Amino acid sequence: MLKFTLLTTVLALLAGPATAQTGSPTSYYFPGTTAAAFDPAVPTPEQFLGYPIGTHYTRTDQIVAYLRELDRVSDKVSLRVIGTTFEERPQVVATITAAENQQNLARLQQARQALVDPSRPAPDYRTLPVVVSLNFGVHGNESSSSEAALLLAYYLTASTAPETKQWLEQAVVTIDPLENPDGRDRASHWFDQNKSWPNPTDPLDREHTEAWPGGRTNHFYTDLNRDWLSLTQPESRARMAFFHEWYPNVMIDFHEMGTNSTYYFEPSKPFSTENALIPRATYEVLNVHLAKYFVRALDNLGSLYWTKEQFDNLSPIYGSTYPDFQGGVGVTFEVGSSRGLAQEGSNGVVTFPFTIRNHVATGLATVKGAVEEKELYLRHQRDFFASALTEARKFPTKAYVFGNAQDATLTNRFLALLLQHRVQVHTLSTDVTLDKQLFKSGQAYVVPTTQPQYRVVHSLFEELTTFHDSVFYDVTGWSQAHAYGLPFARQRNTALVQGAPVTAVPIVAGIVRGGQSRYAYLLPWSDNHAPRALVALQRAGVTAKVSFKPFRAGADEQKATDFGYGTLVIPVAAQSLPADSVFQVVSRVGRQQQVTFTGVSTGFSLGGIDLGSNNVRTVPEAKAALLVGPGLNASEVGEAWFVASQQLNLPLTRLELSNFGRAPLGRYTTLVLVGGSYVALDQAAVDKLRRWVQEGGTLITIKNASEWALKQGIVKEKLLIPAYGGWADTTALAEAITEATPPAPQATRRPRPELPFARRADFVSQEQEGTRAIAGSIYRADVDPTNPIGFGLPGRQLYVFRNGTTFLRPSRNPYATVVQYTPAPLVSGYVSRNNLRQIRNSAAVVVSKVGSGRVVLFADDPNFRHYWHGTSRLFVNALLLGPLLNLPDGPAAIAAEEE
Numbered sequence: 001m002l003k004f005t006l007l008t009t010v011l012a013l014l015a016g017p018a019t020a021q022t023g024s025p026t027s028y029y030f031p032g033t034t035a036a037a038f039d040p041a042v043p044t045p046e047q048f049l050g051y052p053i054g055t056h057y058t059r060t061d062q063i064v065a066y067l068r069e070l071d072r073v074s075d076k077v078s079l080r081v082i083g084t085t086f087e088e089r090p091q092v093v094a095t096i097t098a099a100e101n102q103q104n105l106a107r108l109q110q111a112r113q114a115l116v117d118p119s120r121p122a123p124d125y126r127t128l129p130v131v132v133s134l135n136f137g138v139h140g141n142e143s144s145s146s147e148a149a150l151l152l153a154y155y156l157t158a159s160t161a162p163e164t165k166q167w168l169e170q171a172v173v174t175i176d177p178l179e180n181p182d183g184r185d186r187a188s189h190w191f192d193q194n195k196s197w198p199n200p201t202d203p204l205d206r207e208h209t210e211a212w213p214g215g216r217t218n219h220f221y222t223d224l225n226r227d228w229l230s231l232t233q234p235e236s237r238a239r240m241a242f243f244h245e246w247y248p249n250v251m252i253d254f255h256e257m258g259t260n261s262t263y264y265f266e267p268s269k270p271f272s273t274e275n276a277l278i279p280r281a282t283y284e285v286l287n288v289h290l291a292k293y294f295v296r297a298l299d300n301l302g303s304l305y306w307t308k309e310q311f312d313n314l315s316p317i318y319g320s321t322y323p324d325f326q327g328g329v330g331v332t333f334e335v336g337s338s339r340g341l342a343q344e345g346s347n348g349v350v351t352f353p354f355t356i357r358n359h360v361a362t363g364l365a366t367v368k369g370a371v372e373e374k375e376l377y378l379r380h381q382r383d384f385f386a387s388a389l390t391e392a393r394k395f396p397t398k399a400y401v402f403g404n405a406q407d408a409t410l411t412n413r414f415l416a417l418l419l420q421h422r423v424q425v426h427t428l429s430t431d432v433t434l435d436k437q438l439f440k441s442g443q444a445y446v447v448p449t450t451q452p453q454y455r456v457v458h459s460l461f462e463e464l465t466t467f468h469d470s471v472f473y474d475v476t477g478w479s480q481a482h483a484y485g486l487p488f489a490r491q492r493n494t495a496l497v498q499g500a501p502v503t504a505v506p507i508v509a510g511i512v513r514g515g516q517s518r519y520a521y522l523l524p525w526s527d528n529h530a531p532r533a534l535v536a537l538q539r540a541g542v543t544a545k546v547s548f549k550p551f552r553a554g555a556d557e558q559k560a561t562d563f564g565y566g567t568l569v570i571p572v573a574a575q576s577l578p579a580d581s582v583f584q585v586v587s588r589v590g591r592q593q594q595v596t597f598t599g600v601s602t603g604f605s606l607g608g609i610d611l612g613s614n615n616v617r618t619v620p621e622a623k624a625a626l627l628v629g630p631g632l633n634a635s636e637v638g639e640a641w642f643v644a645s646q647q648l649n650l651p652l653t654r655l656e657l658s659n660f661g662r663a664p665l666g667r668y669t670t671l672v673l674v675g676g677s678y679v680a681l682d683q684a685a686v687d688k689l690r691r692w693v694q695e696g697g698t699l700i701t702i703k704n705a706s707e708w709a710l711k712q713g714i715v716k717e718k719l720l721i722p723a724y725g726g727w728a729d730t731t732a733l734a735e736a737i738t739e740a741t742p743p744a745p746q747a748t749r750r751p752r753p754e755l756p757f758a759r760r761a762d763f764v765s766q767e768q769e770g771t772r773a774i775a776g777s778i779y780r781a782d783v784d785p786t787n788p789i790g791f792g793l794p795g796r797q798l799y800v801f802r803n804g805t806t807f808l809r810p811s812r813n814p815y816a817t818v819v820q821y822t823p824a825p826l827v828s829g830y831v832s833r834n835n836l837r838q839i840r841n842s843a844a845v846v847v848s849k850v851g852s853g854r855v856v857l858f859a860d861d862p863n864f865r866h867y868w869h870g871t872s873r874l875f876v877n878a879l880l881l882g883p884l885l886n887l888p889d890g891p892a893a894i895a896a897e898e899e
Contacts, residue, residue: 021883028353029053029151029360031301033161042073042158045150053147054353055341057188060089060181064687066150067094067177074157075099076168077422083238086219089181096156096175098168108172109245115378116247116327116452118386123378125735129169130374132367133248137174137181138225140183141215142256143191144352148359149177149254155364163368170371174246179319180217180224180235184744187215191340199341201349203259213634221638222644222866225253228322229315229459229478230867231420232642237721238288243326244422247394249377250290250329250370251323254359256337259345263305263358264334265294266313266320272469273312273374274871277455278324279387283313286329286380293369297361304347315478316459325455327384329377333362362839365527385452392454400461401434401497402481402488403795406526406564408508409594413528414484415445416505418460418882424451427499434489434543446491446498461488463778470830475776475803476642477829481486482778482799485870510590510597516877518572520611522553525566525792529871531876534568538621540585541577545569546613548788551608553600560606566791566881569616570597620883622650624670629657632676636702639863640672643872644879659684669883675703675804675861690714694851698882700875704802704855715848715855717816719836720807774839776803777829781821781844788881789818789874799827800844801864802870805835808843808859815887819844819874845874849887856882 026033038044042281046052048066058500064079071079081092101108114123134152136145153175156164167173178184187210194207213221218233227236239393250345257264267287268274274283291307298305311332316325323330335358337343338350370377403411418425428444449457461481472645481488491497512521518809522531537544547567554560571588590597603611624644628637636656644652655671657680663684665671681689693699693714701709709715783790783798798819810817821839831839846857856878862871 038158038787057191074323085182087182094175097172115381125378129172130370131246131248132370133174133251136254138179139216140180141187144355145254147356151360152363182219183215201342201344212630220642221634226317229317232866238449241616248328250878254321257334261336267311267333281439293365297365327381388454392450397490397496399491400447403442405443410528412505423453423715425502428497439485448494472775477778483868487851508594510594514599521570521597523568529593529595533595536589545616550610551605593709623653625653625668626672628654636674670698673705674699693853699855700878702858717848718809720809724802726879775830778827779825781819787818789877802860805861810843811846817843
C-alpha cells in the first residue's frame with residue numbers, strides 16, 4: 001500500500017513552502033481527471049487556504065470557512081451548524097445534493113419517514129434519494145480524514161462529470177468534516193508546530209510523538225466514537241439529533257490506525273464481532289456489496305488493504321455500528337497513519353498526502369456504490385424496521401418499567417436518553433410492584449418492546465453473556481439501564497401498565513416545601529442533584545450538615561416525611577447569613593438544581609435522630625485535586641474532571657505529576673489518583689503523600705492506582721493476587737482459547753500445542769490489553785447504603801462496570817468494605833472463568849483509615865465513560881463526604897466483628 005505513483009510530486013509537496021506546488025489537486029488526489037473537469041467558479045481547497053492539501057494541518061476554523069465558501073458559491077451545498085463544543089467551536093454538516101433536492105430537503109426528509117415507520121405505506125423507491133453520511137475525525141488526531149473531507153466536498157460540488165451529476169440527483173450526501181473539533185485543533189496545532197523543512201521521517205521525532213493527552217479525544221478526554229449510545233457529550237447529542245433527521249442508508253466513519261498498517265474496511269470478522277440483533281443481510285449482502293467498490297478504488301491506486309480480521313460491529317456505541325441498528329449500513333475506514341507529514345513504517349515511508357488520497361478514493365467509491373445499489377439500501381431500511389416489530393413480538397419481555405420515586409433527576413436523565421434515540425416511552429398508568437420493586441405512577445415510565453426501535457431498546461436494557469469468541473476490540477457489556485443504577489423491571493404484559501405516550505422530559509421545579517423556615521431546611525441525598533446542590537450552597541457561603549442516620553420529620557404523623565442516610569440539613573441559626581438571605585440562597589439553589597428542600601420548624605423528629613444529634617455532621621467544603629500528566633490514563637482523568645466540572649460545578653485542581661513535589665498539599669481536602677503509572681513520583685513524593693493522608697487527607701484511588709497505593713505502603717489493605725499474572729501468562733491465554741473453541745470430535749482429536757500460534761496472534765493484535773482479560777463487562781455487587789460512600793443509593797444491589805484486573809481483598813475491618821461483588825456476579829459481557837473466580841466475593845470499594853485520614857480504594861473505574869451513574873455516585877460521595885469518614889479500628893472493629 002505504501003508505495004505509490006507520483007512519489008516525486010508528493011515529496012515536492014512535503015519539501016516546504018518554497019517548492020510547494022499550486023493549482024488543481026486533480027493530478028494526485030483525483031487520478032484520471034483534469035482541471036477541465038471541474039467548475040472554475042468553485043475554488044479548490046488550495047486556492048482558498050493558500051497551501052496544498054497535505055502540506056499543512058488545516059485548523060477547524062479554516063475547514064468551516066471553506067465549506068461556508070462552497071455554500072456561498074454553489075446551489076448544491078448547504079452548510080448548517082448543528083451544535084457547539086465545550087471550547088465554543090461550531091459543529092457543522094455540509095449537505096451536498098442536486099440543486100432541486102436542496103430546495104426540497106424538508107420534503108425529502110418527510111418522504112423518507114416511510115422507510116422507518118412500518119405503519120406507513122411503502123414508498124416509491126425510484127423517487128427517493130439514498131442518503132450517504134460521510135463522517136470525519138471523531139478521533140481528532142486521526143487527521144487525514146478532515147483533509148479528505150475538504151477534497152470530497154470540492155469534488156462533489158465542482159465536478160462537471162455526468163456521473164457526478166447523477167450521484168447528486170439520486171443521493172443526498174452529508175459531510176461532517178469535524179466530528180471532534182476540539183481534539184482536531186489540539187492535534188493540528190501539535191503537528192503544525194513541530195513540522196520541519198525537510199521533515200524527519202524518524203518515528204521518534206517530536207512531530208510523531210504527540211504529547212499527553214493527545215488530540216484523540218474531546219475537551220474532557222472523551223472518546224466520542226464510544227459515545228453514540230450513551231450520548232454524554234454535546235457533540236454526540238447534536239450529531240444524534242441530525243442523524244435522526246435523515247436515517248442515513250450508508251454511513252462511513254473515517255479513521256486512522258498505526259503507521260505499520262495498510263487500509264481497513266468492512267466486512268468485519270464474521271459472527272464473532274457481529275450483533276445477533278442485526279439481520280444477516282446487513283453483514284453478508286449490504287456490506288459485501290459496498291466492499292466491492294472499495295476494492296476497485298484501492299486496487300486502482302495500488303494501495304494494500306485488509307478486512308474481516310479485527311474491529312467489531314458488536315454494539316451500537318460506535319459511529320460505524322449505530323447505523324446498523326437504524327436500518328442503514330455503517331462502515332469503518334482505517335488508514336495507516338503518518339502521524340505528521342511523513343513517517344517511516346514497516347512498509348516504507350507513509351506520507352500525509354497518501355493517507356488523504358486513500359480516504360478520498362474510498363469516499364467517492366461509497367457515493368458511487370450507494371447510488372448504483374440505491375434500491376437495495378432503501379428496501380433494506382424499510383424491511384429492517386418492519387422486521388423489528390416481528391422480532392419484538394417473539395421476545396418474551398413486552399415492556400420495561402423504570403424509575404426511582406426518590407430521584408426524579410436521574411429518572412428524567414434516562415428518559416431524555418431514550419427520547420434522543422427516538423424510543424417510544426409511555427407513562428406508568430398505575431402503581432405496580434415488579435421484581436419486589438414498587439414503581440409509582442407519575443414517577444416511573446414504560447418502554448414497550450414492540451416498536452420500530454426494538455433493537456435499540458434491547459441494547460439499552462438487556463444482558464448478553466454468550467459470545468462466539470473471547471477476543472474483543474472493546475466493551476462487551478453496554479446496557480444503559482444497568483449503568484444508570486435506576487430500578488427497572490421486565491414486564492410480560494404491556495397493557496397492564498402502559499399509559500399515555502411521552503414526548504418530552506418533564507421539567508422539575510425546584511421548590512422549598514413549606515416556605516421560609518427560621519429553623520432548618522432538609523434535602524434528601526437520594527436525588528442525583530443533591531451533591532450539586534451541596535456544592536452550590538457551600539460556594540454561596542451556607543453551612544450544610546449531613547445526617548448519618550435516618551429520621552422522620554414533619555408537623556405531625558400525617559404530614560411527616562422519611563429522610564434517609566445522607567440527608568442534608570441546613571440549620572438557619574448556625575449561618576453567617578441572615579435568615580432571609582439563607583432562604584433566598586436555598587430557594588435559588590433549589591430552582592437552579594431542580595431539587596426540593598423541605599422547611600421544618602423544629603429539630604425534634606417524629607422518629608429517628610433529632611437534628612441536633614452528633615450523627616448530623618458539618619460537611620467541610622471540598623478542596624480537591626486530581627493528578628494528571630504523562631503516564632496516567634487520560635480517559636479516567638477526563639471522567640473524574642467531567643464529574644467535578646459538569647455534574648457538581650466543583651472547581652477541581654488538575655495537578656501535574658511533575659509539580660507534585662512542590663505542591664502545598666495542605667490546601668486540599670482530597671486527592672484523586674486514576675489508573676496509570678506513578679513512576680514519576682519518587683520516594684520523597686510518596687512520603688509526602690503518606691504524611692498528608694495521615695494528617696487528615698482523603699485519598700481516592702482508582703484501578704491500578706489502588707494497587708500502587710498498597711504497594712507503596714500508604715494503606716494496609718491487601719490485593720487478591722490472581723492465580724496467574726494476567727494475560728501475559730500462557731495459562732490464561734490457553735483457557736480463553738479453550739472457552740472460545742469447541743472441542744473436536746473424539747475420533748478426530750489430535751494432540752495440539754497449549755497455545756496454537758495463529759490464535760495467539762489474534763490475542764496479541766488487540767489494541768487494548770485490558771479487553772483481553774476482562775472485556776468491559778457488568779457485575780452485580782452488594783453496597784452498604786449506610787456508609788457515607790453509599791449514601792443516596794436506592795438499595796443494596798449495585799451494578800458495577802469492570803474492565804481491569806485490580807482485585808481487592810475485602811477488609812478485615814467489618815466497616816470498611818463498602819461494595820463487594822456477589823458470589824455469582826456476572827450480569828452482562830464476557831469474562832474468562834478464571835477471572836470470574838477472582839471477581840467473586842472480592843471487594844469493589846474499600847475504605848481504610850490511615851492516621852487521621854483515609855484512603856478510598858476503587859478496584860474499578862466508577863466514572864466509566866461518564867455514563868456509569870450508579871457507581872459515579874460512590875465517587876461523588878468520596879469526593880464530598882470522604883473527609884467525614886472516621887472508621888472504628890483496632891479493638892472497636894474487632895469487637896463489632898465478634899458481635
